[in-house]
Amino acid sequence: MNKVSKFFKAFRLIIKQPSLLNLILKDEDVLKRSFIKEFGQQQLRQIDVFASLEASPLKITPYAFLSGSSMVTDFALLQILCLQNSVESYFEIGTWRGESAANVAPYVQQVFTLNLPDVVLQQMGMNQDYIASHRFFSQKLNNVSHLFGDSASFDFSPYHQKCDLIFIDGDHSTAAVERDTRTALLLRKSEQSILVWHDAKSDAEYPRYEVLLGIYRALPEELHKNVYLVKHSLCAVYLPQGAPSSTIQMNALPNRLFEIAVTSKAL
Template identity: 35%
Template sequence: MSSKINKILSFIRIILKKPSLINIILDSPLVAEERFKKFYPNFTSLPQIDVEQLGEEIPKSINTFILDGGSLITDLQLLSTLASRQDVKSYLEIGTWRGESVYNVSKYIDDCTTINLSAAEMKAMGLSPEYAEQHGILSSKNPKILHIGANTKTFDFASLNKKYDLVFIDGEHSYEMVLNDTQKVFKHLLHDNSVVVWHDYAYSPQNMRYEVFQAILDGVGNENHAYLYHPKNTLCAVFTKKKLKSSAFDKMKFPEKIFTVNIEKENFS
Protein backbone atom coordinates (compact mmCIF):
# COMPACT_ATOMS: atom_id res chain seq x y z
CA MET A 1 0.00 0.00 0.00
CA SER A 2 2.81 2.44 0.91
CA SER A 3 4.37 1.82 -2.50
CA LYS A 4 1.14 2.86 -4.24
CA ILE A 5 0.83 5.97 -2.07
CA ASN A 6 4.42 6.95 -2.85
CA LYS A 7 3.74 6.55 -6.55
CA ILE A 8 0.63 8.73 -6.30
CA LEU A 9 2.50 11.41 -4.38
CA SER A 10 5.36 11.31 -6.91
CA PHE A 11 2.83 11.63 -9.71
CA ILE A 12 1.20 14.65 -8.07
CA ARG A 13 4.58 16.35 -7.57
CA ILE A 14 5.51 15.80 -11.23
CA ILE A 15 2.16 17.15 -12.46
CA LEU A 16 2.39 20.20 -10.21
CA LYS A 17 5.87 20.87 -11.55
CA LYS A 18 4.83 20.42 -15.19
CA PRO A 19 1.01 20.44 -15.61
CA SER A 20 1.20 19.87 -19.36
CA LEU A 21 2.21 16.25 -18.67
CA ILE A 22 -1.43 15.52 -17.82
CA ASN A 23 -2.07 15.58 -21.57
CA ILE A 24 0.03 12.44 -21.96
CA ILE A 25 -2.45 10.61 -19.74
CA LEU A 26 -5.55 12.15 -21.30
CA ASP A 27 -4.27 11.28 -24.78
CA SER A 28 -3.19 7.75 -23.88
CA PRO A 29 -4.65 4.75 -25.75
CA LEU A 30 -6.21 3.40 -22.54
CA VAL A 31 -8.14 6.63 -21.92
CA ALA A 32 -9.23 6.73 -25.57
CA GLU A 33 -10.46 3.13 -25.32
CA GLU A 34 -12.46 3.86 -22.16
CA ARG A 35 -14.01 6.93 -23.78
CA PHE A 36 -14.88 4.90 -26.87
CA LYS A 37 -16.57 2.14 -24.85
CA LYS A 38 -18.67 4.74 -23.05
CA PHE A 39 -20.26 5.85 -26.33
CA TYR A 40 -20.07 2.54 -28.24
CA PRO A 41 -20.33 -0.27 -25.68
CA ASN A 42 -21.39 -2.80 -28.32
CA PHE A 43 -18.66 -1.95 -30.85
CA THR A 44 -15.41 -3.87 -30.41
CA SER A 45 -14.03 -3.38 -33.92
CA LEU A 46 -15.10 -3.17 -37.54
CA PRO A 47 -15.82 -6.37 -39.46
CA GLN A 48 -12.87 -7.56 -41.50
CA ILE A 49 -12.65 -8.12 -45.25
CA ASP A 50 -10.06 -9.41 -47.68
CA VAL A 51 -8.57 -6.77 -49.98
CA GLU A 52 -9.33 -9.04 -52.95
CA GLN A 53 -13.01 -8.12 -52.61
CA LEU A 54 -12.30 -4.46 -53.35
CA GLY A 55 -10.86 -4.74 -56.85
CA GLU A 56 -10.29 -6.90 -59.89
CA GLU A 57 -6.51 -6.37 -59.81
CA ILE A 58 -4.19 -6.60 -56.81
CA PRO A 59 -1.09 -4.52 -57.70
CA LYS A 60 2.19 -6.21 -56.86
CA SER A 61 4.55 -3.22 -57.22
CA ILE A 62 4.53 -0.46 -54.58
CA ASN A 63 6.84 2.55 -54.14
CA THR A 64 7.63 3.47 -50.54
CA PHE A 65 10.42 5.05 -48.50
CA ILE A 66 9.76 2.75 -45.50
CA LEU A 67 10.31 5.61 -43.06
CA ASP A 68 8.48 7.05 -40.05
CA GLY A 69 5.01 8.40 -40.66
CA GLY A 70 4.44 6.39 -43.82
CA SER A 71 1.93 3.67 -44.62
CA LEU A 72 2.35 -0.07 -44.52
CA ILE A 73 3.04 -1.72 -47.86
CA THR A 74 -0.38 -3.36 -47.51
CA ASP A 75 -2.02 0.05 -46.96
CA LEU A 76 -0.52 1.31 -50.21
CA GLN A 77 -1.56 -1.90 -51.95
CA LEU A 78 -5.12 -1.36 -50.70
CA LEU A 79 -5.24 2.13 -52.20
CA SER A 80 -3.68 0.90 -55.43
CA THR A 81 -6.23 -1.93 -55.63
CA LEU A 82 -9.10 0.55 -55.33
CA ALA A 83 -7.47 2.96 -57.78
CA SER A 84 -7.06 0.24 -60.39
CA ARG A 85 -10.82 -0.33 -60.58
CA GLN A 86 -12.53 0.69 -63.82
CA ASP A 87 -15.17 2.72 -61.95
CA VAL A 88 -12.58 4.79 -60.03
CA LYS A 89 -11.47 7.82 -62.05
CA SER A 90 -10.86 10.51 -59.41
CA TYR A 91 -8.99 10.60 -56.10
CA LEU A 92 -8.66 13.09 -53.26
CA GLU A 93 -6.52 12.69 -50.18
CA ILE A 94 -6.17 14.70 -46.99
CA GLY A 95 -2.63 14.62 -45.62
CA THR A 96 0.19 14.32 -48.12
CA TRP A 97 3.35 13.74 -46.06
CA ARG A 98 6.05 12.59 -48.48
CA GLY A 99 3.45 11.77 -51.12
CA GLU A 100 3.74 7.99 -51.24
CA SER A 101 -0.01 7.31 -51.18
CA VAL A 102 -1.05 9.66 -53.97
CA TYR A 103 2.02 8.74 -56.03
CA ASN A 104 1.06 5.06 -56.02
CA VAL A 105 -2.58 5.89 -56.79
CA SER A 106 -1.53 8.16 -59.67
CA LYS A 107 -0.18 5.14 -61.54
CA TYR A 108 -3.83 4.22 -62.15
CA ILE A 109 -5.73 7.54 -61.93
CA ASP A 110 -4.86 10.76 -63.77
CA ASP A 111 -7.22 12.94 -61.69
CA CYS A 112 -5.46 13.08 -58.30
CA THR A 113 -5.67 15.87 -55.71
CA THR A 114 -3.97 16.06 -52.33
CA ILE A 115 -4.58 18.61 -49.56
CA ASN A 116 -2.02 19.46 -46.90
CA LEU A 117 -0.91 22.41 -44.80
CA SER A 118 1.36 24.63 -46.86
CA ALA A 119 5.08 24.66 -46.04
CA ALA A 120 4.72 28.30 -44.96
CA GLU A 121 1.94 27.46 -42.49
CA MET A 122 3.87 24.51 -41.07
CA LYS A 123 6.93 26.70 -40.51
CA ALA A 124 4.74 29.38 -38.91
CA MET A 125 3.49 26.70 -36.49
CA GLY A 126 7.09 26.15 -35.39
CA LEU A 127 7.64 22.92 -37.30
CA SER A 128 11.14 22.44 -38.65
CA PRO A 129 11.92 23.48 -42.24
CA GLU A 130 13.25 19.97 -42.89
CA TYR A 131 9.89 18.48 -41.89
CA ALA A 132 7.85 21.01 -43.86
CA GLU A 133 9.93 20.69 -47.01
CA GLN A 134 9.68 16.88 -47.10
CA HIS A 135 5.96 17.08 -47.81
CA GLY A 136 5.21 15.98 -51.34
CA ILE A 137 8.80 15.13 -52.28
CA LEU A 138 7.63 11.97 -54.07
CA SER A 139 4.22 13.11 -55.33
CA SER A 140 5.76 16.28 -56.81
CA LYS A 141 7.55 14.00 -59.29
CA ASN A 142 4.20 13.56 -61.05
CA PRO A 143 3.08 16.92 -62.54
CA LYS A 144 -0.48 15.62 -63.00
CA ILE A 145 -1.04 15.53 -59.23
CA LEU A 146 -2.70 18.69 -57.91
CA HIS A 147 -1.25 19.81 -54.56
CA ILE A 148 -3.46 22.16 -52.53
CA GLY A 149 -1.88 23.96 -49.57
CA ALA A 150 -4.70 24.45 -47.06
CA ASN A 151 -5.86 23.77 -43.52
CA THR A 152 -8.88 21.46 -43.57
CA LYS A 153 -10.24 23.22 -40.48
CA THR A 154 -10.97 26.26 -42.63
CA PHE A 155 -10.79 24.97 -46.21
CA ASP A 156 -14.04 25.24 -48.19
CA PHE A 157 -14.48 21.72 -49.54
CA ALA A 158 -17.54 22.81 -51.49
CA SER A 159 -15.23 25.03 -53.57
CA LEU A 160 -13.83 21.87 -55.18
CA ASN A 161 -17.24 21.57 -56.85
CA LYS A 162 -16.75 17.86 -57.37
CA LYS A 163 -17.68 14.38 -56.18
CA TYR A 164 -14.78 11.93 -55.94
CA ASP A 165 -14.72 8.20 -56.59
CA LEU A 166 -12.03 7.53 -53.98
CA VAL A 167 -11.11 9.62 -50.91
CA PHE A 168 -8.24 8.93 -48.50
CA ILE A 169 -8.35 10.64 -45.07
CA ASP A 170 -4.87 10.70 -43.55
CA GLY A 171 -4.45 14.14 -41.97
CA GLU A 172 -3.94 14.86 -38.29
CA HIS A 173 -5.09 11.85 -36.29
CA SER A 174 -6.65 13.54 -33.27
CA TYR A 175 -10.34 12.81 -32.66
CA GLU A 176 -11.25 16.41 -33.50
CA MET A 177 -9.46 16.51 -36.85
CA VAL A 178 -10.54 13.07 -38.04
CA LEU A 179 -14.12 14.07 -37.18
CA ASN A 180 -13.70 17.40 -38.98
CA ASP A 181 -12.28 15.82 -42.13
CA THR A 182 -14.79 12.96 -42.17
CA GLN A 183 -17.85 15.17 -41.77
CA LYS A 184 -16.73 17.56 -44.49
CA VAL A 185 -15.89 14.77 -46.91
CA PHE A 186 -19.28 13.12 -46.40
CA LYS A 187 -21.10 16.43 -46.72
CA HIS A 188 -19.43 17.73 -49.87
CA LEU A 189 -17.37 15.19 -51.80
CA LEU A 190 -19.19 11.85 -52.15
CA HIS A 191 -21.61 10.27 -54.58
CA ASP A 192 -23.53 7.02 -54.06
CA ASN A 193 -20.65 4.79 -55.16
CA SER A 194 -17.75 6.68 -53.57
CA VAL A 195 -15.23 4.76 -51.49
CA VAL A 196 -13.56 6.36 -48.45
CA VAL A 197 -10.41 5.05 -46.76
CA TRP A 198 -9.09 6.24 -43.40
CA HIS A 199 -5.49 5.63 -42.40
CA ASP A 200 -4.52 4.79 -38.82
CA TYR A 201 -7.87 3.34 -37.81
CA ALA A 202 -5.48 0.94 -36.07
CA TYR A 203 -1.99 1.23 -34.57
CA SER A 204 -1.23 -2.14 -36.12
CA PRO A 205 -3.35 -4.65 -38.04
CA GLN A 206 -4.38 -6.19 -34.70
CA ASN A 207 -4.58 -3.14 -32.42
CA MET A 208 -7.35 -0.53 -32.77
CA ARG A 209 -6.69 3.20 -32.45
CA TYR A 210 -9.80 4.19 -30.56
CA GLU A 211 -9.77 7.98 -30.91
CA VAL A 212 -9.68 7.57 -34.70
CA PHE A 213 -12.24 4.74 -34.61
CA GLN A 214 -14.65 6.91 -32.59
CA ALA A 215 -14.18 9.89 -34.89
CA ILE A 216 -14.99 7.70 -37.90
CA LEU A 217 -18.18 6.36 -36.30
CA ASP A 218 -19.28 9.81 -35.15
CA GLY A 219 -18.36 11.40 -38.47
CA VAL A 220 -20.22 9.06 -40.84
CA GLY A 221 -23.37 8.85 -38.72
CA ASN A 222 -25.28 5.80 -37.49
CA GLU A 223 -26.89 5.24 -40.88
CA ASN A 224 -23.48 4.47 -42.42
CA HIS A 225 -21.96 2.20 -39.77
CA ALA A 226 -23.04 -0.91 -41.70
CA TYR A 227 -20.82 0.13 -44.63
CA LEU A 228 -17.58 0.29 -42.63
CA TYR A 229 -14.92 -2.42 -42.80
CA HIS A 230 -11.34 -3.15 -41.76
CA PRO A 231 -9.30 -4.65 -44.63
CA LYS A 232 -7.16 -7.40 -43.13
CA ASN A 233 -3.42 -6.81 -42.67
CA THR A 234 -3.79 -3.02 -42.93
CA LEU A 235 -4.10 -0.03 -40.61
CA CYS A 236 -7.10 1.22 -42.59
CA ALA A 237 -10.87 1.46 -42.36
CA VAL A 238 -12.98 1.54 -45.52
CA PHE A 239 -16.45 2.87 -46.33
CA THR A 240 -18.17 1.26 -49.30
CA LYS A 241 -21.78 0.46 -50.10
CA LYS A 242 -20.71 -2.57 -52.12
CA LYS A 243 -21.96 -5.78 -50.51
CA LEU A 244 -18.97 -7.63 -49.09
CA LYS A 245 -18.38 -10.87 -47.25
CA SER A 246 -16.92 -10.05 -43.84
CA SER A 247 -15.80 -11.79 -40.68
CA ALA A 248 -15.54 -10.73 -37.05
CA PHE A 249 -12.19 -9.38 -35.88
CA ASP A 250 -10.25 -11.81 -33.72
CA LYS A 251 -7.01 -10.42 -32.32
CA MET A 252 -5.64 -13.88 -31.52
CA LYS A 253 -6.67 -15.61 -34.74
CA PHE A 254 -3.96 -17.72 -36.33
CA PRO A 255 -2.50 -16.29 -39.58
CA GLU A 256 -4.25 -17.50 -42.72
CA LYS A 257 -1.92 -15.95 -45.30
CA ILE A 258 1.77 -15.25 -45.66
CA PHE A 259 3.10 -12.45 -47.84
CA THR A 260 6.12 -12.72 -50.12
CA VAL A 261 7.85 -9.35 -50.54
CA ASN A 262 10.59 -8.79 -53.11
CA ILE A 263 12.46 -5.57 -52.30
CA GLU A 264 14.37 -3.41 -54.74
CA LYS A 265 15.83 0.02 -54.04
CA GLU A 266 17.30 2.88 -56.03
CA ASN A 267 18.71 6.30 -55.23
CA PHE A 268 16.16 9.09 -54.80
CA SER A 269 16.68 12.78 -55.41
Protein backbone atom coordinates in the same frame (compact mmCIF):
# COMPACT_ATOMS: atom_id res chain seq x y z
CA MET B 1 6.11 2.35 -5.02
CA ASN B 2 2.60 1.84 -3.63
CA LYS B 3 -0.57 3.26 -5.23
CA VAL B 4 -0.85 6.25 -2.84
CA SER B 5 2.78 7.30 -3.43
CA LYS B 6 2.28 6.87 -7.17
CA PHE B 7 -0.86 9.04 -7.03
CA PHE B 8 0.92 11.90 -5.17
CA LYS B 9 3.97 11.67 -7.45
CA ALA B 10 1.73 11.82 -10.55
CA PHE B 11 -0.29 14.67 -8.99
CA ARG B 12 2.88 16.72 -8.31
CA LEU B 13 4.11 16.14 -11.86
CA ILE B 14 0.76 17.22 -13.35
CA ILE B 15 0.75 20.41 -11.22
CA LYS B 16 4.26 21.22 -12.52
CA GLN B 17 3.41 20.27 -16.13
CA PRO B 18 -0.37 20.30 -16.81
CA SER B 19 0.14 19.09 -20.42
CA LEU B 20 0.88 15.65 -18.90
CA LEU B 21 -2.89 15.34 -18.49
CA ASN B 22 -3.06 14.79 -22.26
CA LEU B 23 -1.19 11.52 -21.78
CA ILE B 24 -4.08 10.25 -19.66
CA LEU B 25 -6.78 11.66 -21.89
CA LYS B 26 -5.12 10.21 -25.03
CA ASP B 27 -4.36 6.87 -23.44
CA GLU B 28 -5.77 4.14 -25.70
CA ASP B 29 -7.39 2.27 -22.78
CA VAL B 30 -9.24 5.43 -21.78
CA LEU B 31 -10.30 6.05 -25.38
CA LYS B 32 -11.34 2.43 -25.84
CA ARG B 33 -13.67 2.75 -22.82
CA SER B 34 -15.17 5.93 -24.32
CA PHE B 35 -15.65 4.16 -27.67
CA ILE B 36 -17.37 1.14 -26.13
CA LYS B 37 -19.58 3.42 -24.01
CA GLU B 38 -20.65 5.44 -27.06
CA PHE B 39 -20.80 2.80 -29.77
CA GLY B 40 -20.37 -0.69 -28.30
CA GLN B 41 -17.49 -3.06 -28.97
CA GLN B 42 -19.44 -5.22 -31.42
CA GLN B 43 -19.30 -2.36 -33.93
CA LEU B 44 -15.77 -3.21 -34.99
CA ARG B 45 -15.56 -5.64 -37.87
CA GLN B 46 -12.74 -6.39 -40.27
CA ILE B 47 -12.45 -7.25 -43.93
CA ASP B 48 -9.69 -8.90 -45.94
CA VAL B 49 -9.36 -7.15 -49.30
CA PHE B 50 -6.11 -8.83 -50.23
CA ALA B 51 -7.63 -11.99 -51.73
CA SER B 52 -7.68 -10.03 -55.00
CA LEU B 53 -3.85 -9.99 -55.03
CA GLU B 54 -3.88 -13.76 -55.61
CA ALA B 55 -5.20 -13.11 -59.14
CA SER B 56 -3.65 -9.71 -59.86
CA PRO B 57 -0.45 -8.75 -58.06
CA LEU B 58 0.20 -5.02 -57.62
CA LYS B 59 3.39 -3.00 -57.66
CA ILE B 60 3.86 -0.64 -54.74
CA THR B 61 6.02 2.21 -55.94
CA PRO B 62 7.35 4.58 -54.75
CA TYR B 63 8.03 3.30 -51.26
CA ALA B 64 10.45 5.25 -49.06
CA PHE B 65 10.80 2.76 -46.18
CA LEU B 66 11.44 5.75 -43.92
CA SER B 67 10.10 6.92 -40.59
CA GLY B 68 6.34 7.33 -40.69
CA SER B 69 5.91 5.50 -44.02
CA SER B 70 2.53 3.84 -44.38
CA MET B 71 2.52 0.07 -44.70
CA VAL B 72 2.93 -1.51 -48.14
CA THR B 73 -0.54 -2.96 -47.65
CA ASP B 74 -2.03 0.52 -47.06
CA PHE B 75 -0.94 1.59 -50.55
CA ALA B 76 -2.07 -1.77 -51.97
CA LEU B 77 -5.49 -1.18 -50.39
CA LEU B 78 -5.80 2.24 -52.06
CA GLN B 79 -4.79 0.76 -55.43
CA ILE B 80 -7.23 -2.14 -55.08
CA LEU B 81 -10.12 0.17 -54.16
CA CYS B 82 -9.35 2.50 -57.08
CA LEU B 83 -9.14 -0.40 -59.53
CA GLN B 84 -12.19 -2.30 -58.33
CA ASN B 85 -14.40 0.77 -58.13
CA SER B 86 -13.17 2.58 -61.27
CA VAL B 87 -12.24 5.59 -59.16
CA GLU B 88 -11.73 8.68 -61.31
CA SER B 89 -11.36 11.41 -58.72
CA TYR B 90 -9.31 10.77 -55.54
CA PHE B 91 -8.97 13.33 -52.73
CA GLU B 92 -6.58 12.99 -49.82
CA ILE B 93 -5.96 15.06 -46.71
CA GLY B 94 -2.27 14.74 -45.79
CA THR B 95 0.34 14.69 -48.58
CA TRP B 96 3.68 14.57 -46.76
CA ARG B 97 6.18 12.84 -49.10
CA GLY B 98 3.46 12.27 -51.69
CA GLU B 99 3.84 8.50 -51.37
CA SER B 100 0.14 7.69 -51.16
CA ALA B 101 -0.64 10.22 -53.92
CA ALA B 102 2.03 8.73 -56.21
CA ASN B 103 0.89 5.16 -55.53
CA VAL B 104 -2.67 6.01 -56.47
CA ALA B 105 -1.93 8.33 -59.41
CA PRO B 106 -1.54 5.58 -62.08
CA TYR B 107 -4.97 4.18 -61.22
CA VAL B 108 -7.13 7.32 -61.33
CA GLN B 109 -7.75 10.32 -63.55
CA GLN B 110 -7.13 13.00 -60.93
CA VAL B 111 -5.49 13.12 -57.51
CA PHE B 112 -6.13 16.09 -55.21
CA THR B 113 -3.89 16.17 -52.17
CA LEU B 114 -4.13 18.76 -49.41
CA ASN B 115 -1.43 19.61 -46.86
CA LEU B 116 -0.56 22.39 -44.46
CA PRO B 117 1.59 24.93 -46.37
CA ASP B 118 5.37 24.75 -45.83
CA VAL B 119 5.34 28.18 -44.15
CA VAL B 120 2.87 26.91 -41.55
CA LEU B 121 5.03 23.85 -40.93
CA GLN B 122 7.94 26.27 -40.40
CA GLN B 123 5.89 28.34 -37.94
CA MET B 124 5.09 25.11 -36.09
CA GLY B 125 8.85 24.64 -35.62
CA MET B 126 9.11 21.57 -37.86
CA ASN B 127 12.53 20.38 -38.95
CA GLN B 128 13.73 21.73 -42.36
CA ASP B 129 14.37 18.26 -43.81
CA TYR B 130 10.88 17.15 -42.79
CA ILE B 131 9.39 20.18 -44.56
CA ALA B 132 11.55 19.64 -47.65
CA SER B 133 10.36 16.03 -47.92
CA HIS B 134 6.79 17.19 -48.60
CA ARG B 135 5.58 16.34 -52.15
CA PHE B 136 8.92 14.59 -52.87
CA PHE B 137 7.32 11.72 -54.83
CA SER B 138 4.26 13.51 -56.21
CA GLN B 139 5.37 16.97 -57.29
CA LYS B 140 6.21 16.05 -60.90
CA LEU B 141 3.17 13.88 -61.59
CA ASN B 142 0.82 15.37 -64.20
CA ASN B 143 -2.45 14.19 -62.67
CA VAL B 144 -1.65 15.25 -59.10
CA SER B 145 -2.92 18.65 -57.92
CA HIS B 146 -1.29 19.89 -54.73
CA LEU B 147 -3.57 21.95 -52.52
CA PHE B 148 -2.36 23.99 -49.57
CA GLY B 149 -4.23 24.83 -46.41
CA ASP B 150 -5.37 23.64 -43.02
CA SER B 151 -8.20 21.13 -43.39
CA ALA B 152 -9.90 23.00 -40.51
CA SER B 153 -10.29 26.16 -42.61
CA PHE B 154 -9.60 25.18 -46.25
CA ASP B 155 -12.35 26.02 -48.76
CA PHE B 156 -13.35 22.56 -49.96
CA SER B 157 -16.42 23.81 -51.86
CA PRO B 158 -14.87 23.43 -55.38
CA TYR B 159 -14.48 19.69 -54.62
CA HIS B 160 -17.91 19.10 -53.08
CA GLN B 161 -19.72 16.14 -54.70
CA LYS B 162 -16.75 15.50 -57.00
CA CYS B 163 -14.76 12.68 -55.41
CA ASP B 164 -15.07 8.90 -55.71
CA LEU B 165 -12.62 8.08 -52.93
CA ILE B 166 -11.46 10.26 -50.03
CA PHE B 167 -8.38 9.28 -48.01
CA ILE B 168 -8.11 10.93 -44.58
CA ASP B 169 -4.52 10.99 -43.36
CA GLY B 170 -3.81 14.42 -41.87
CA ASP B 171 -4.07 15.23 -38.17
CA HIS B 172 -5.01 12.02 -36.35
CA SER B 173 -6.46 13.53 -33.17
CA THR B 174 -10.08 12.56 -32.50
CA ALA B 175 -11.40 16.07 -33.08
CA ALA B 176 -9.51 16.49 -36.37
CA VAL B 177 -10.57 13.08 -37.70
CA GLU B 178 -14.18 13.91 -36.81
CA ARG B 179 -13.91 17.25 -38.64
CA ASP B 180 -12.13 15.78 -41.69
CA THR B 181 -14.67 12.95 -41.90
CA ARG B 182 -17.55 15.45 -41.93
CA THR B 183 -15.72 17.23 -44.75
CA ALA B 184 -15.22 13.95 -46.60
CA LEU B 185 -18.96 13.30 -46.55
CA LEU B 186 -19.43 16.56 -48.47
CA LEU B 187 -16.73 15.62 -50.98
CA ARG B 188 -18.46 12.37 -51.98
CA LYS B 189 -19.54 12.37 -55.62
CA SER B 190 -22.41 10.06 -54.74
CA GLU B 191 -23.55 7.73 -52.00
CA GLN B 192 -21.36 5.10 -53.67
CA SER B 193 -18.17 7.02 -52.88
CA ILE B 194 -15.65 5.36 -50.58
CA LEU B 195 -13.90 6.76 -47.49
CA VAL B 196 -10.56 5.48 -46.18
CA TRP B 197 -8.87 6.49 -42.93
CA HIS B 198 -5.21 5.88 -42.25
CA ASP B 199 -3.97 5.02 -38.75
CA ALA B 200 -7.36 3.73 -37.63
CA LYS B 201 -5.25 0.88 -36.32
CA SER B 202 -2.09 1.16 -34.26
CA ASP B 203 -0.59 -1.82 -36.07
CA ALA B 204 -1.78 -4.49 -38.49
CA GLU B 205 -4.16 -5.94 -35.88
CA TYR B 206 -4.90 -3.50 -33.07
CA PRO B 207 -7.58 -0.79 -33.39
CA ARG B 208 -6.63 2.83 -32.66
CA TYR B 209 -9.52 4.30 -30.71
CA GLU B 210 -8.29 7.89 -30.96
CA VAL B 211 -9.05 7.78 -34.70
CA LEU B 212 -12.06 5.43 -34.52
CA LEU B 213 -13.86 7.78 -32.12
CA GLY B 214 -13.52 10.61 -34.66
CA ILE B 215 -14.82 8.40 -37.48
CA TYR B 216 -17.86 7.09 -35.62
CA ARG B 217 -18.77 10.48 -34.15
CA ALA B 218 -18.76 12.09 -37.59
CA LEU B 219 -20.66 9.45 -39.55
CA PRO B 220 -24.44 9.21 -39.34
CA GLU B 221 -25.35 6.13 -37.32
CA GLU B 222 -26.85 4.31 -40.31
CA LEU B 223 -23.43 4.31 -42.00
CA HIS B 224 -21.60 2.74 -39.04
CA LYS B 225 -22.37 -0.82 -40.13
CA ASN B 226 -20.40 -0.27 -43.35
CA VAL B 227 -17.17 0.84 -41.62
CA TYR B 228 -14.55 -1.89 -41.50
CA LEU B 229 -11.02 -2.24 -40.23
CA VAL B 230 -8.83 -3.59 -43.02
CA LYS B 231 -6.96 -6.70 -42.00
CA HIS B 232 -3.16 -6.55 -42.57
CA SER B 233 -3.22 -2.75 -42.90
CA LEU B 234 -3.50 0.34 -40.71
CA CYS B 235 -6.67 1.52 -42.44
CA ALA B 236 -10.37 1.61 -41.87
CA VAL B 237 -12.73 1.91 -44.80
CA TYR B 238 -16.34 2.90 -45.40
CA LEU B 239 -17.78 0.73 -48.18
CA PRO B 240 -21.30 1.85 -49.09
CA GLN B 241 -22.19 -1.53 -50.58
CA GLY B 242 -20.88 -3.46 -47.59
CA ALA B 243 -18.53 -6.45 -47.71
CA PRO B 244 -18.19 -9.87 -46.10
CA SER B 245 -16.65 -9.21 -42.69
CA SER B 246 -15.71 -10.89 -39.44
CA THR B 247 -15.22 -9.80 -35.85
CA ILE B 248 -11.76 -8.47 -35.10
CA GLN B 249 -9.35 -10.92 -33.56
CA MET B 250 -6.08 -10.05 -31.85
CA ASN B 251 -2.98 -12.20 -32.23
CA ALA B 252 -4.66 -14.28 -34.89
CA LEU B 253 -2.91 -17.16 -36.59
CA PRO B 254 -1.79 -16.07 -40.09
CA ASN B 255 -4.30 -17.04 -42.75
CA ARG B 256 -2.61 -15.26 -45.63
CA LEU B 257 0.96 -15.21 -46.86
CA PHE B 258 2.29 -12.14 -48.67
CA GLU B 259 5.33 -12.28 -50.96
CA ILE B 260 7.26 -9.06 -51.46
CA ALA B 261 10.03 -8.79 -54.04
CA VAL B 262 12.17 -5.89 -52.81
CA THR B 263 14.12 -3.78 -55.26
CA SER B 264 15.54 -0.30 -54.79
CA LYS B 265 17.30 2.45 -56.71
CA ALA B 266 19.30 5.44 -55.59
CA LEU B 267 17.76 8.85 -56.22
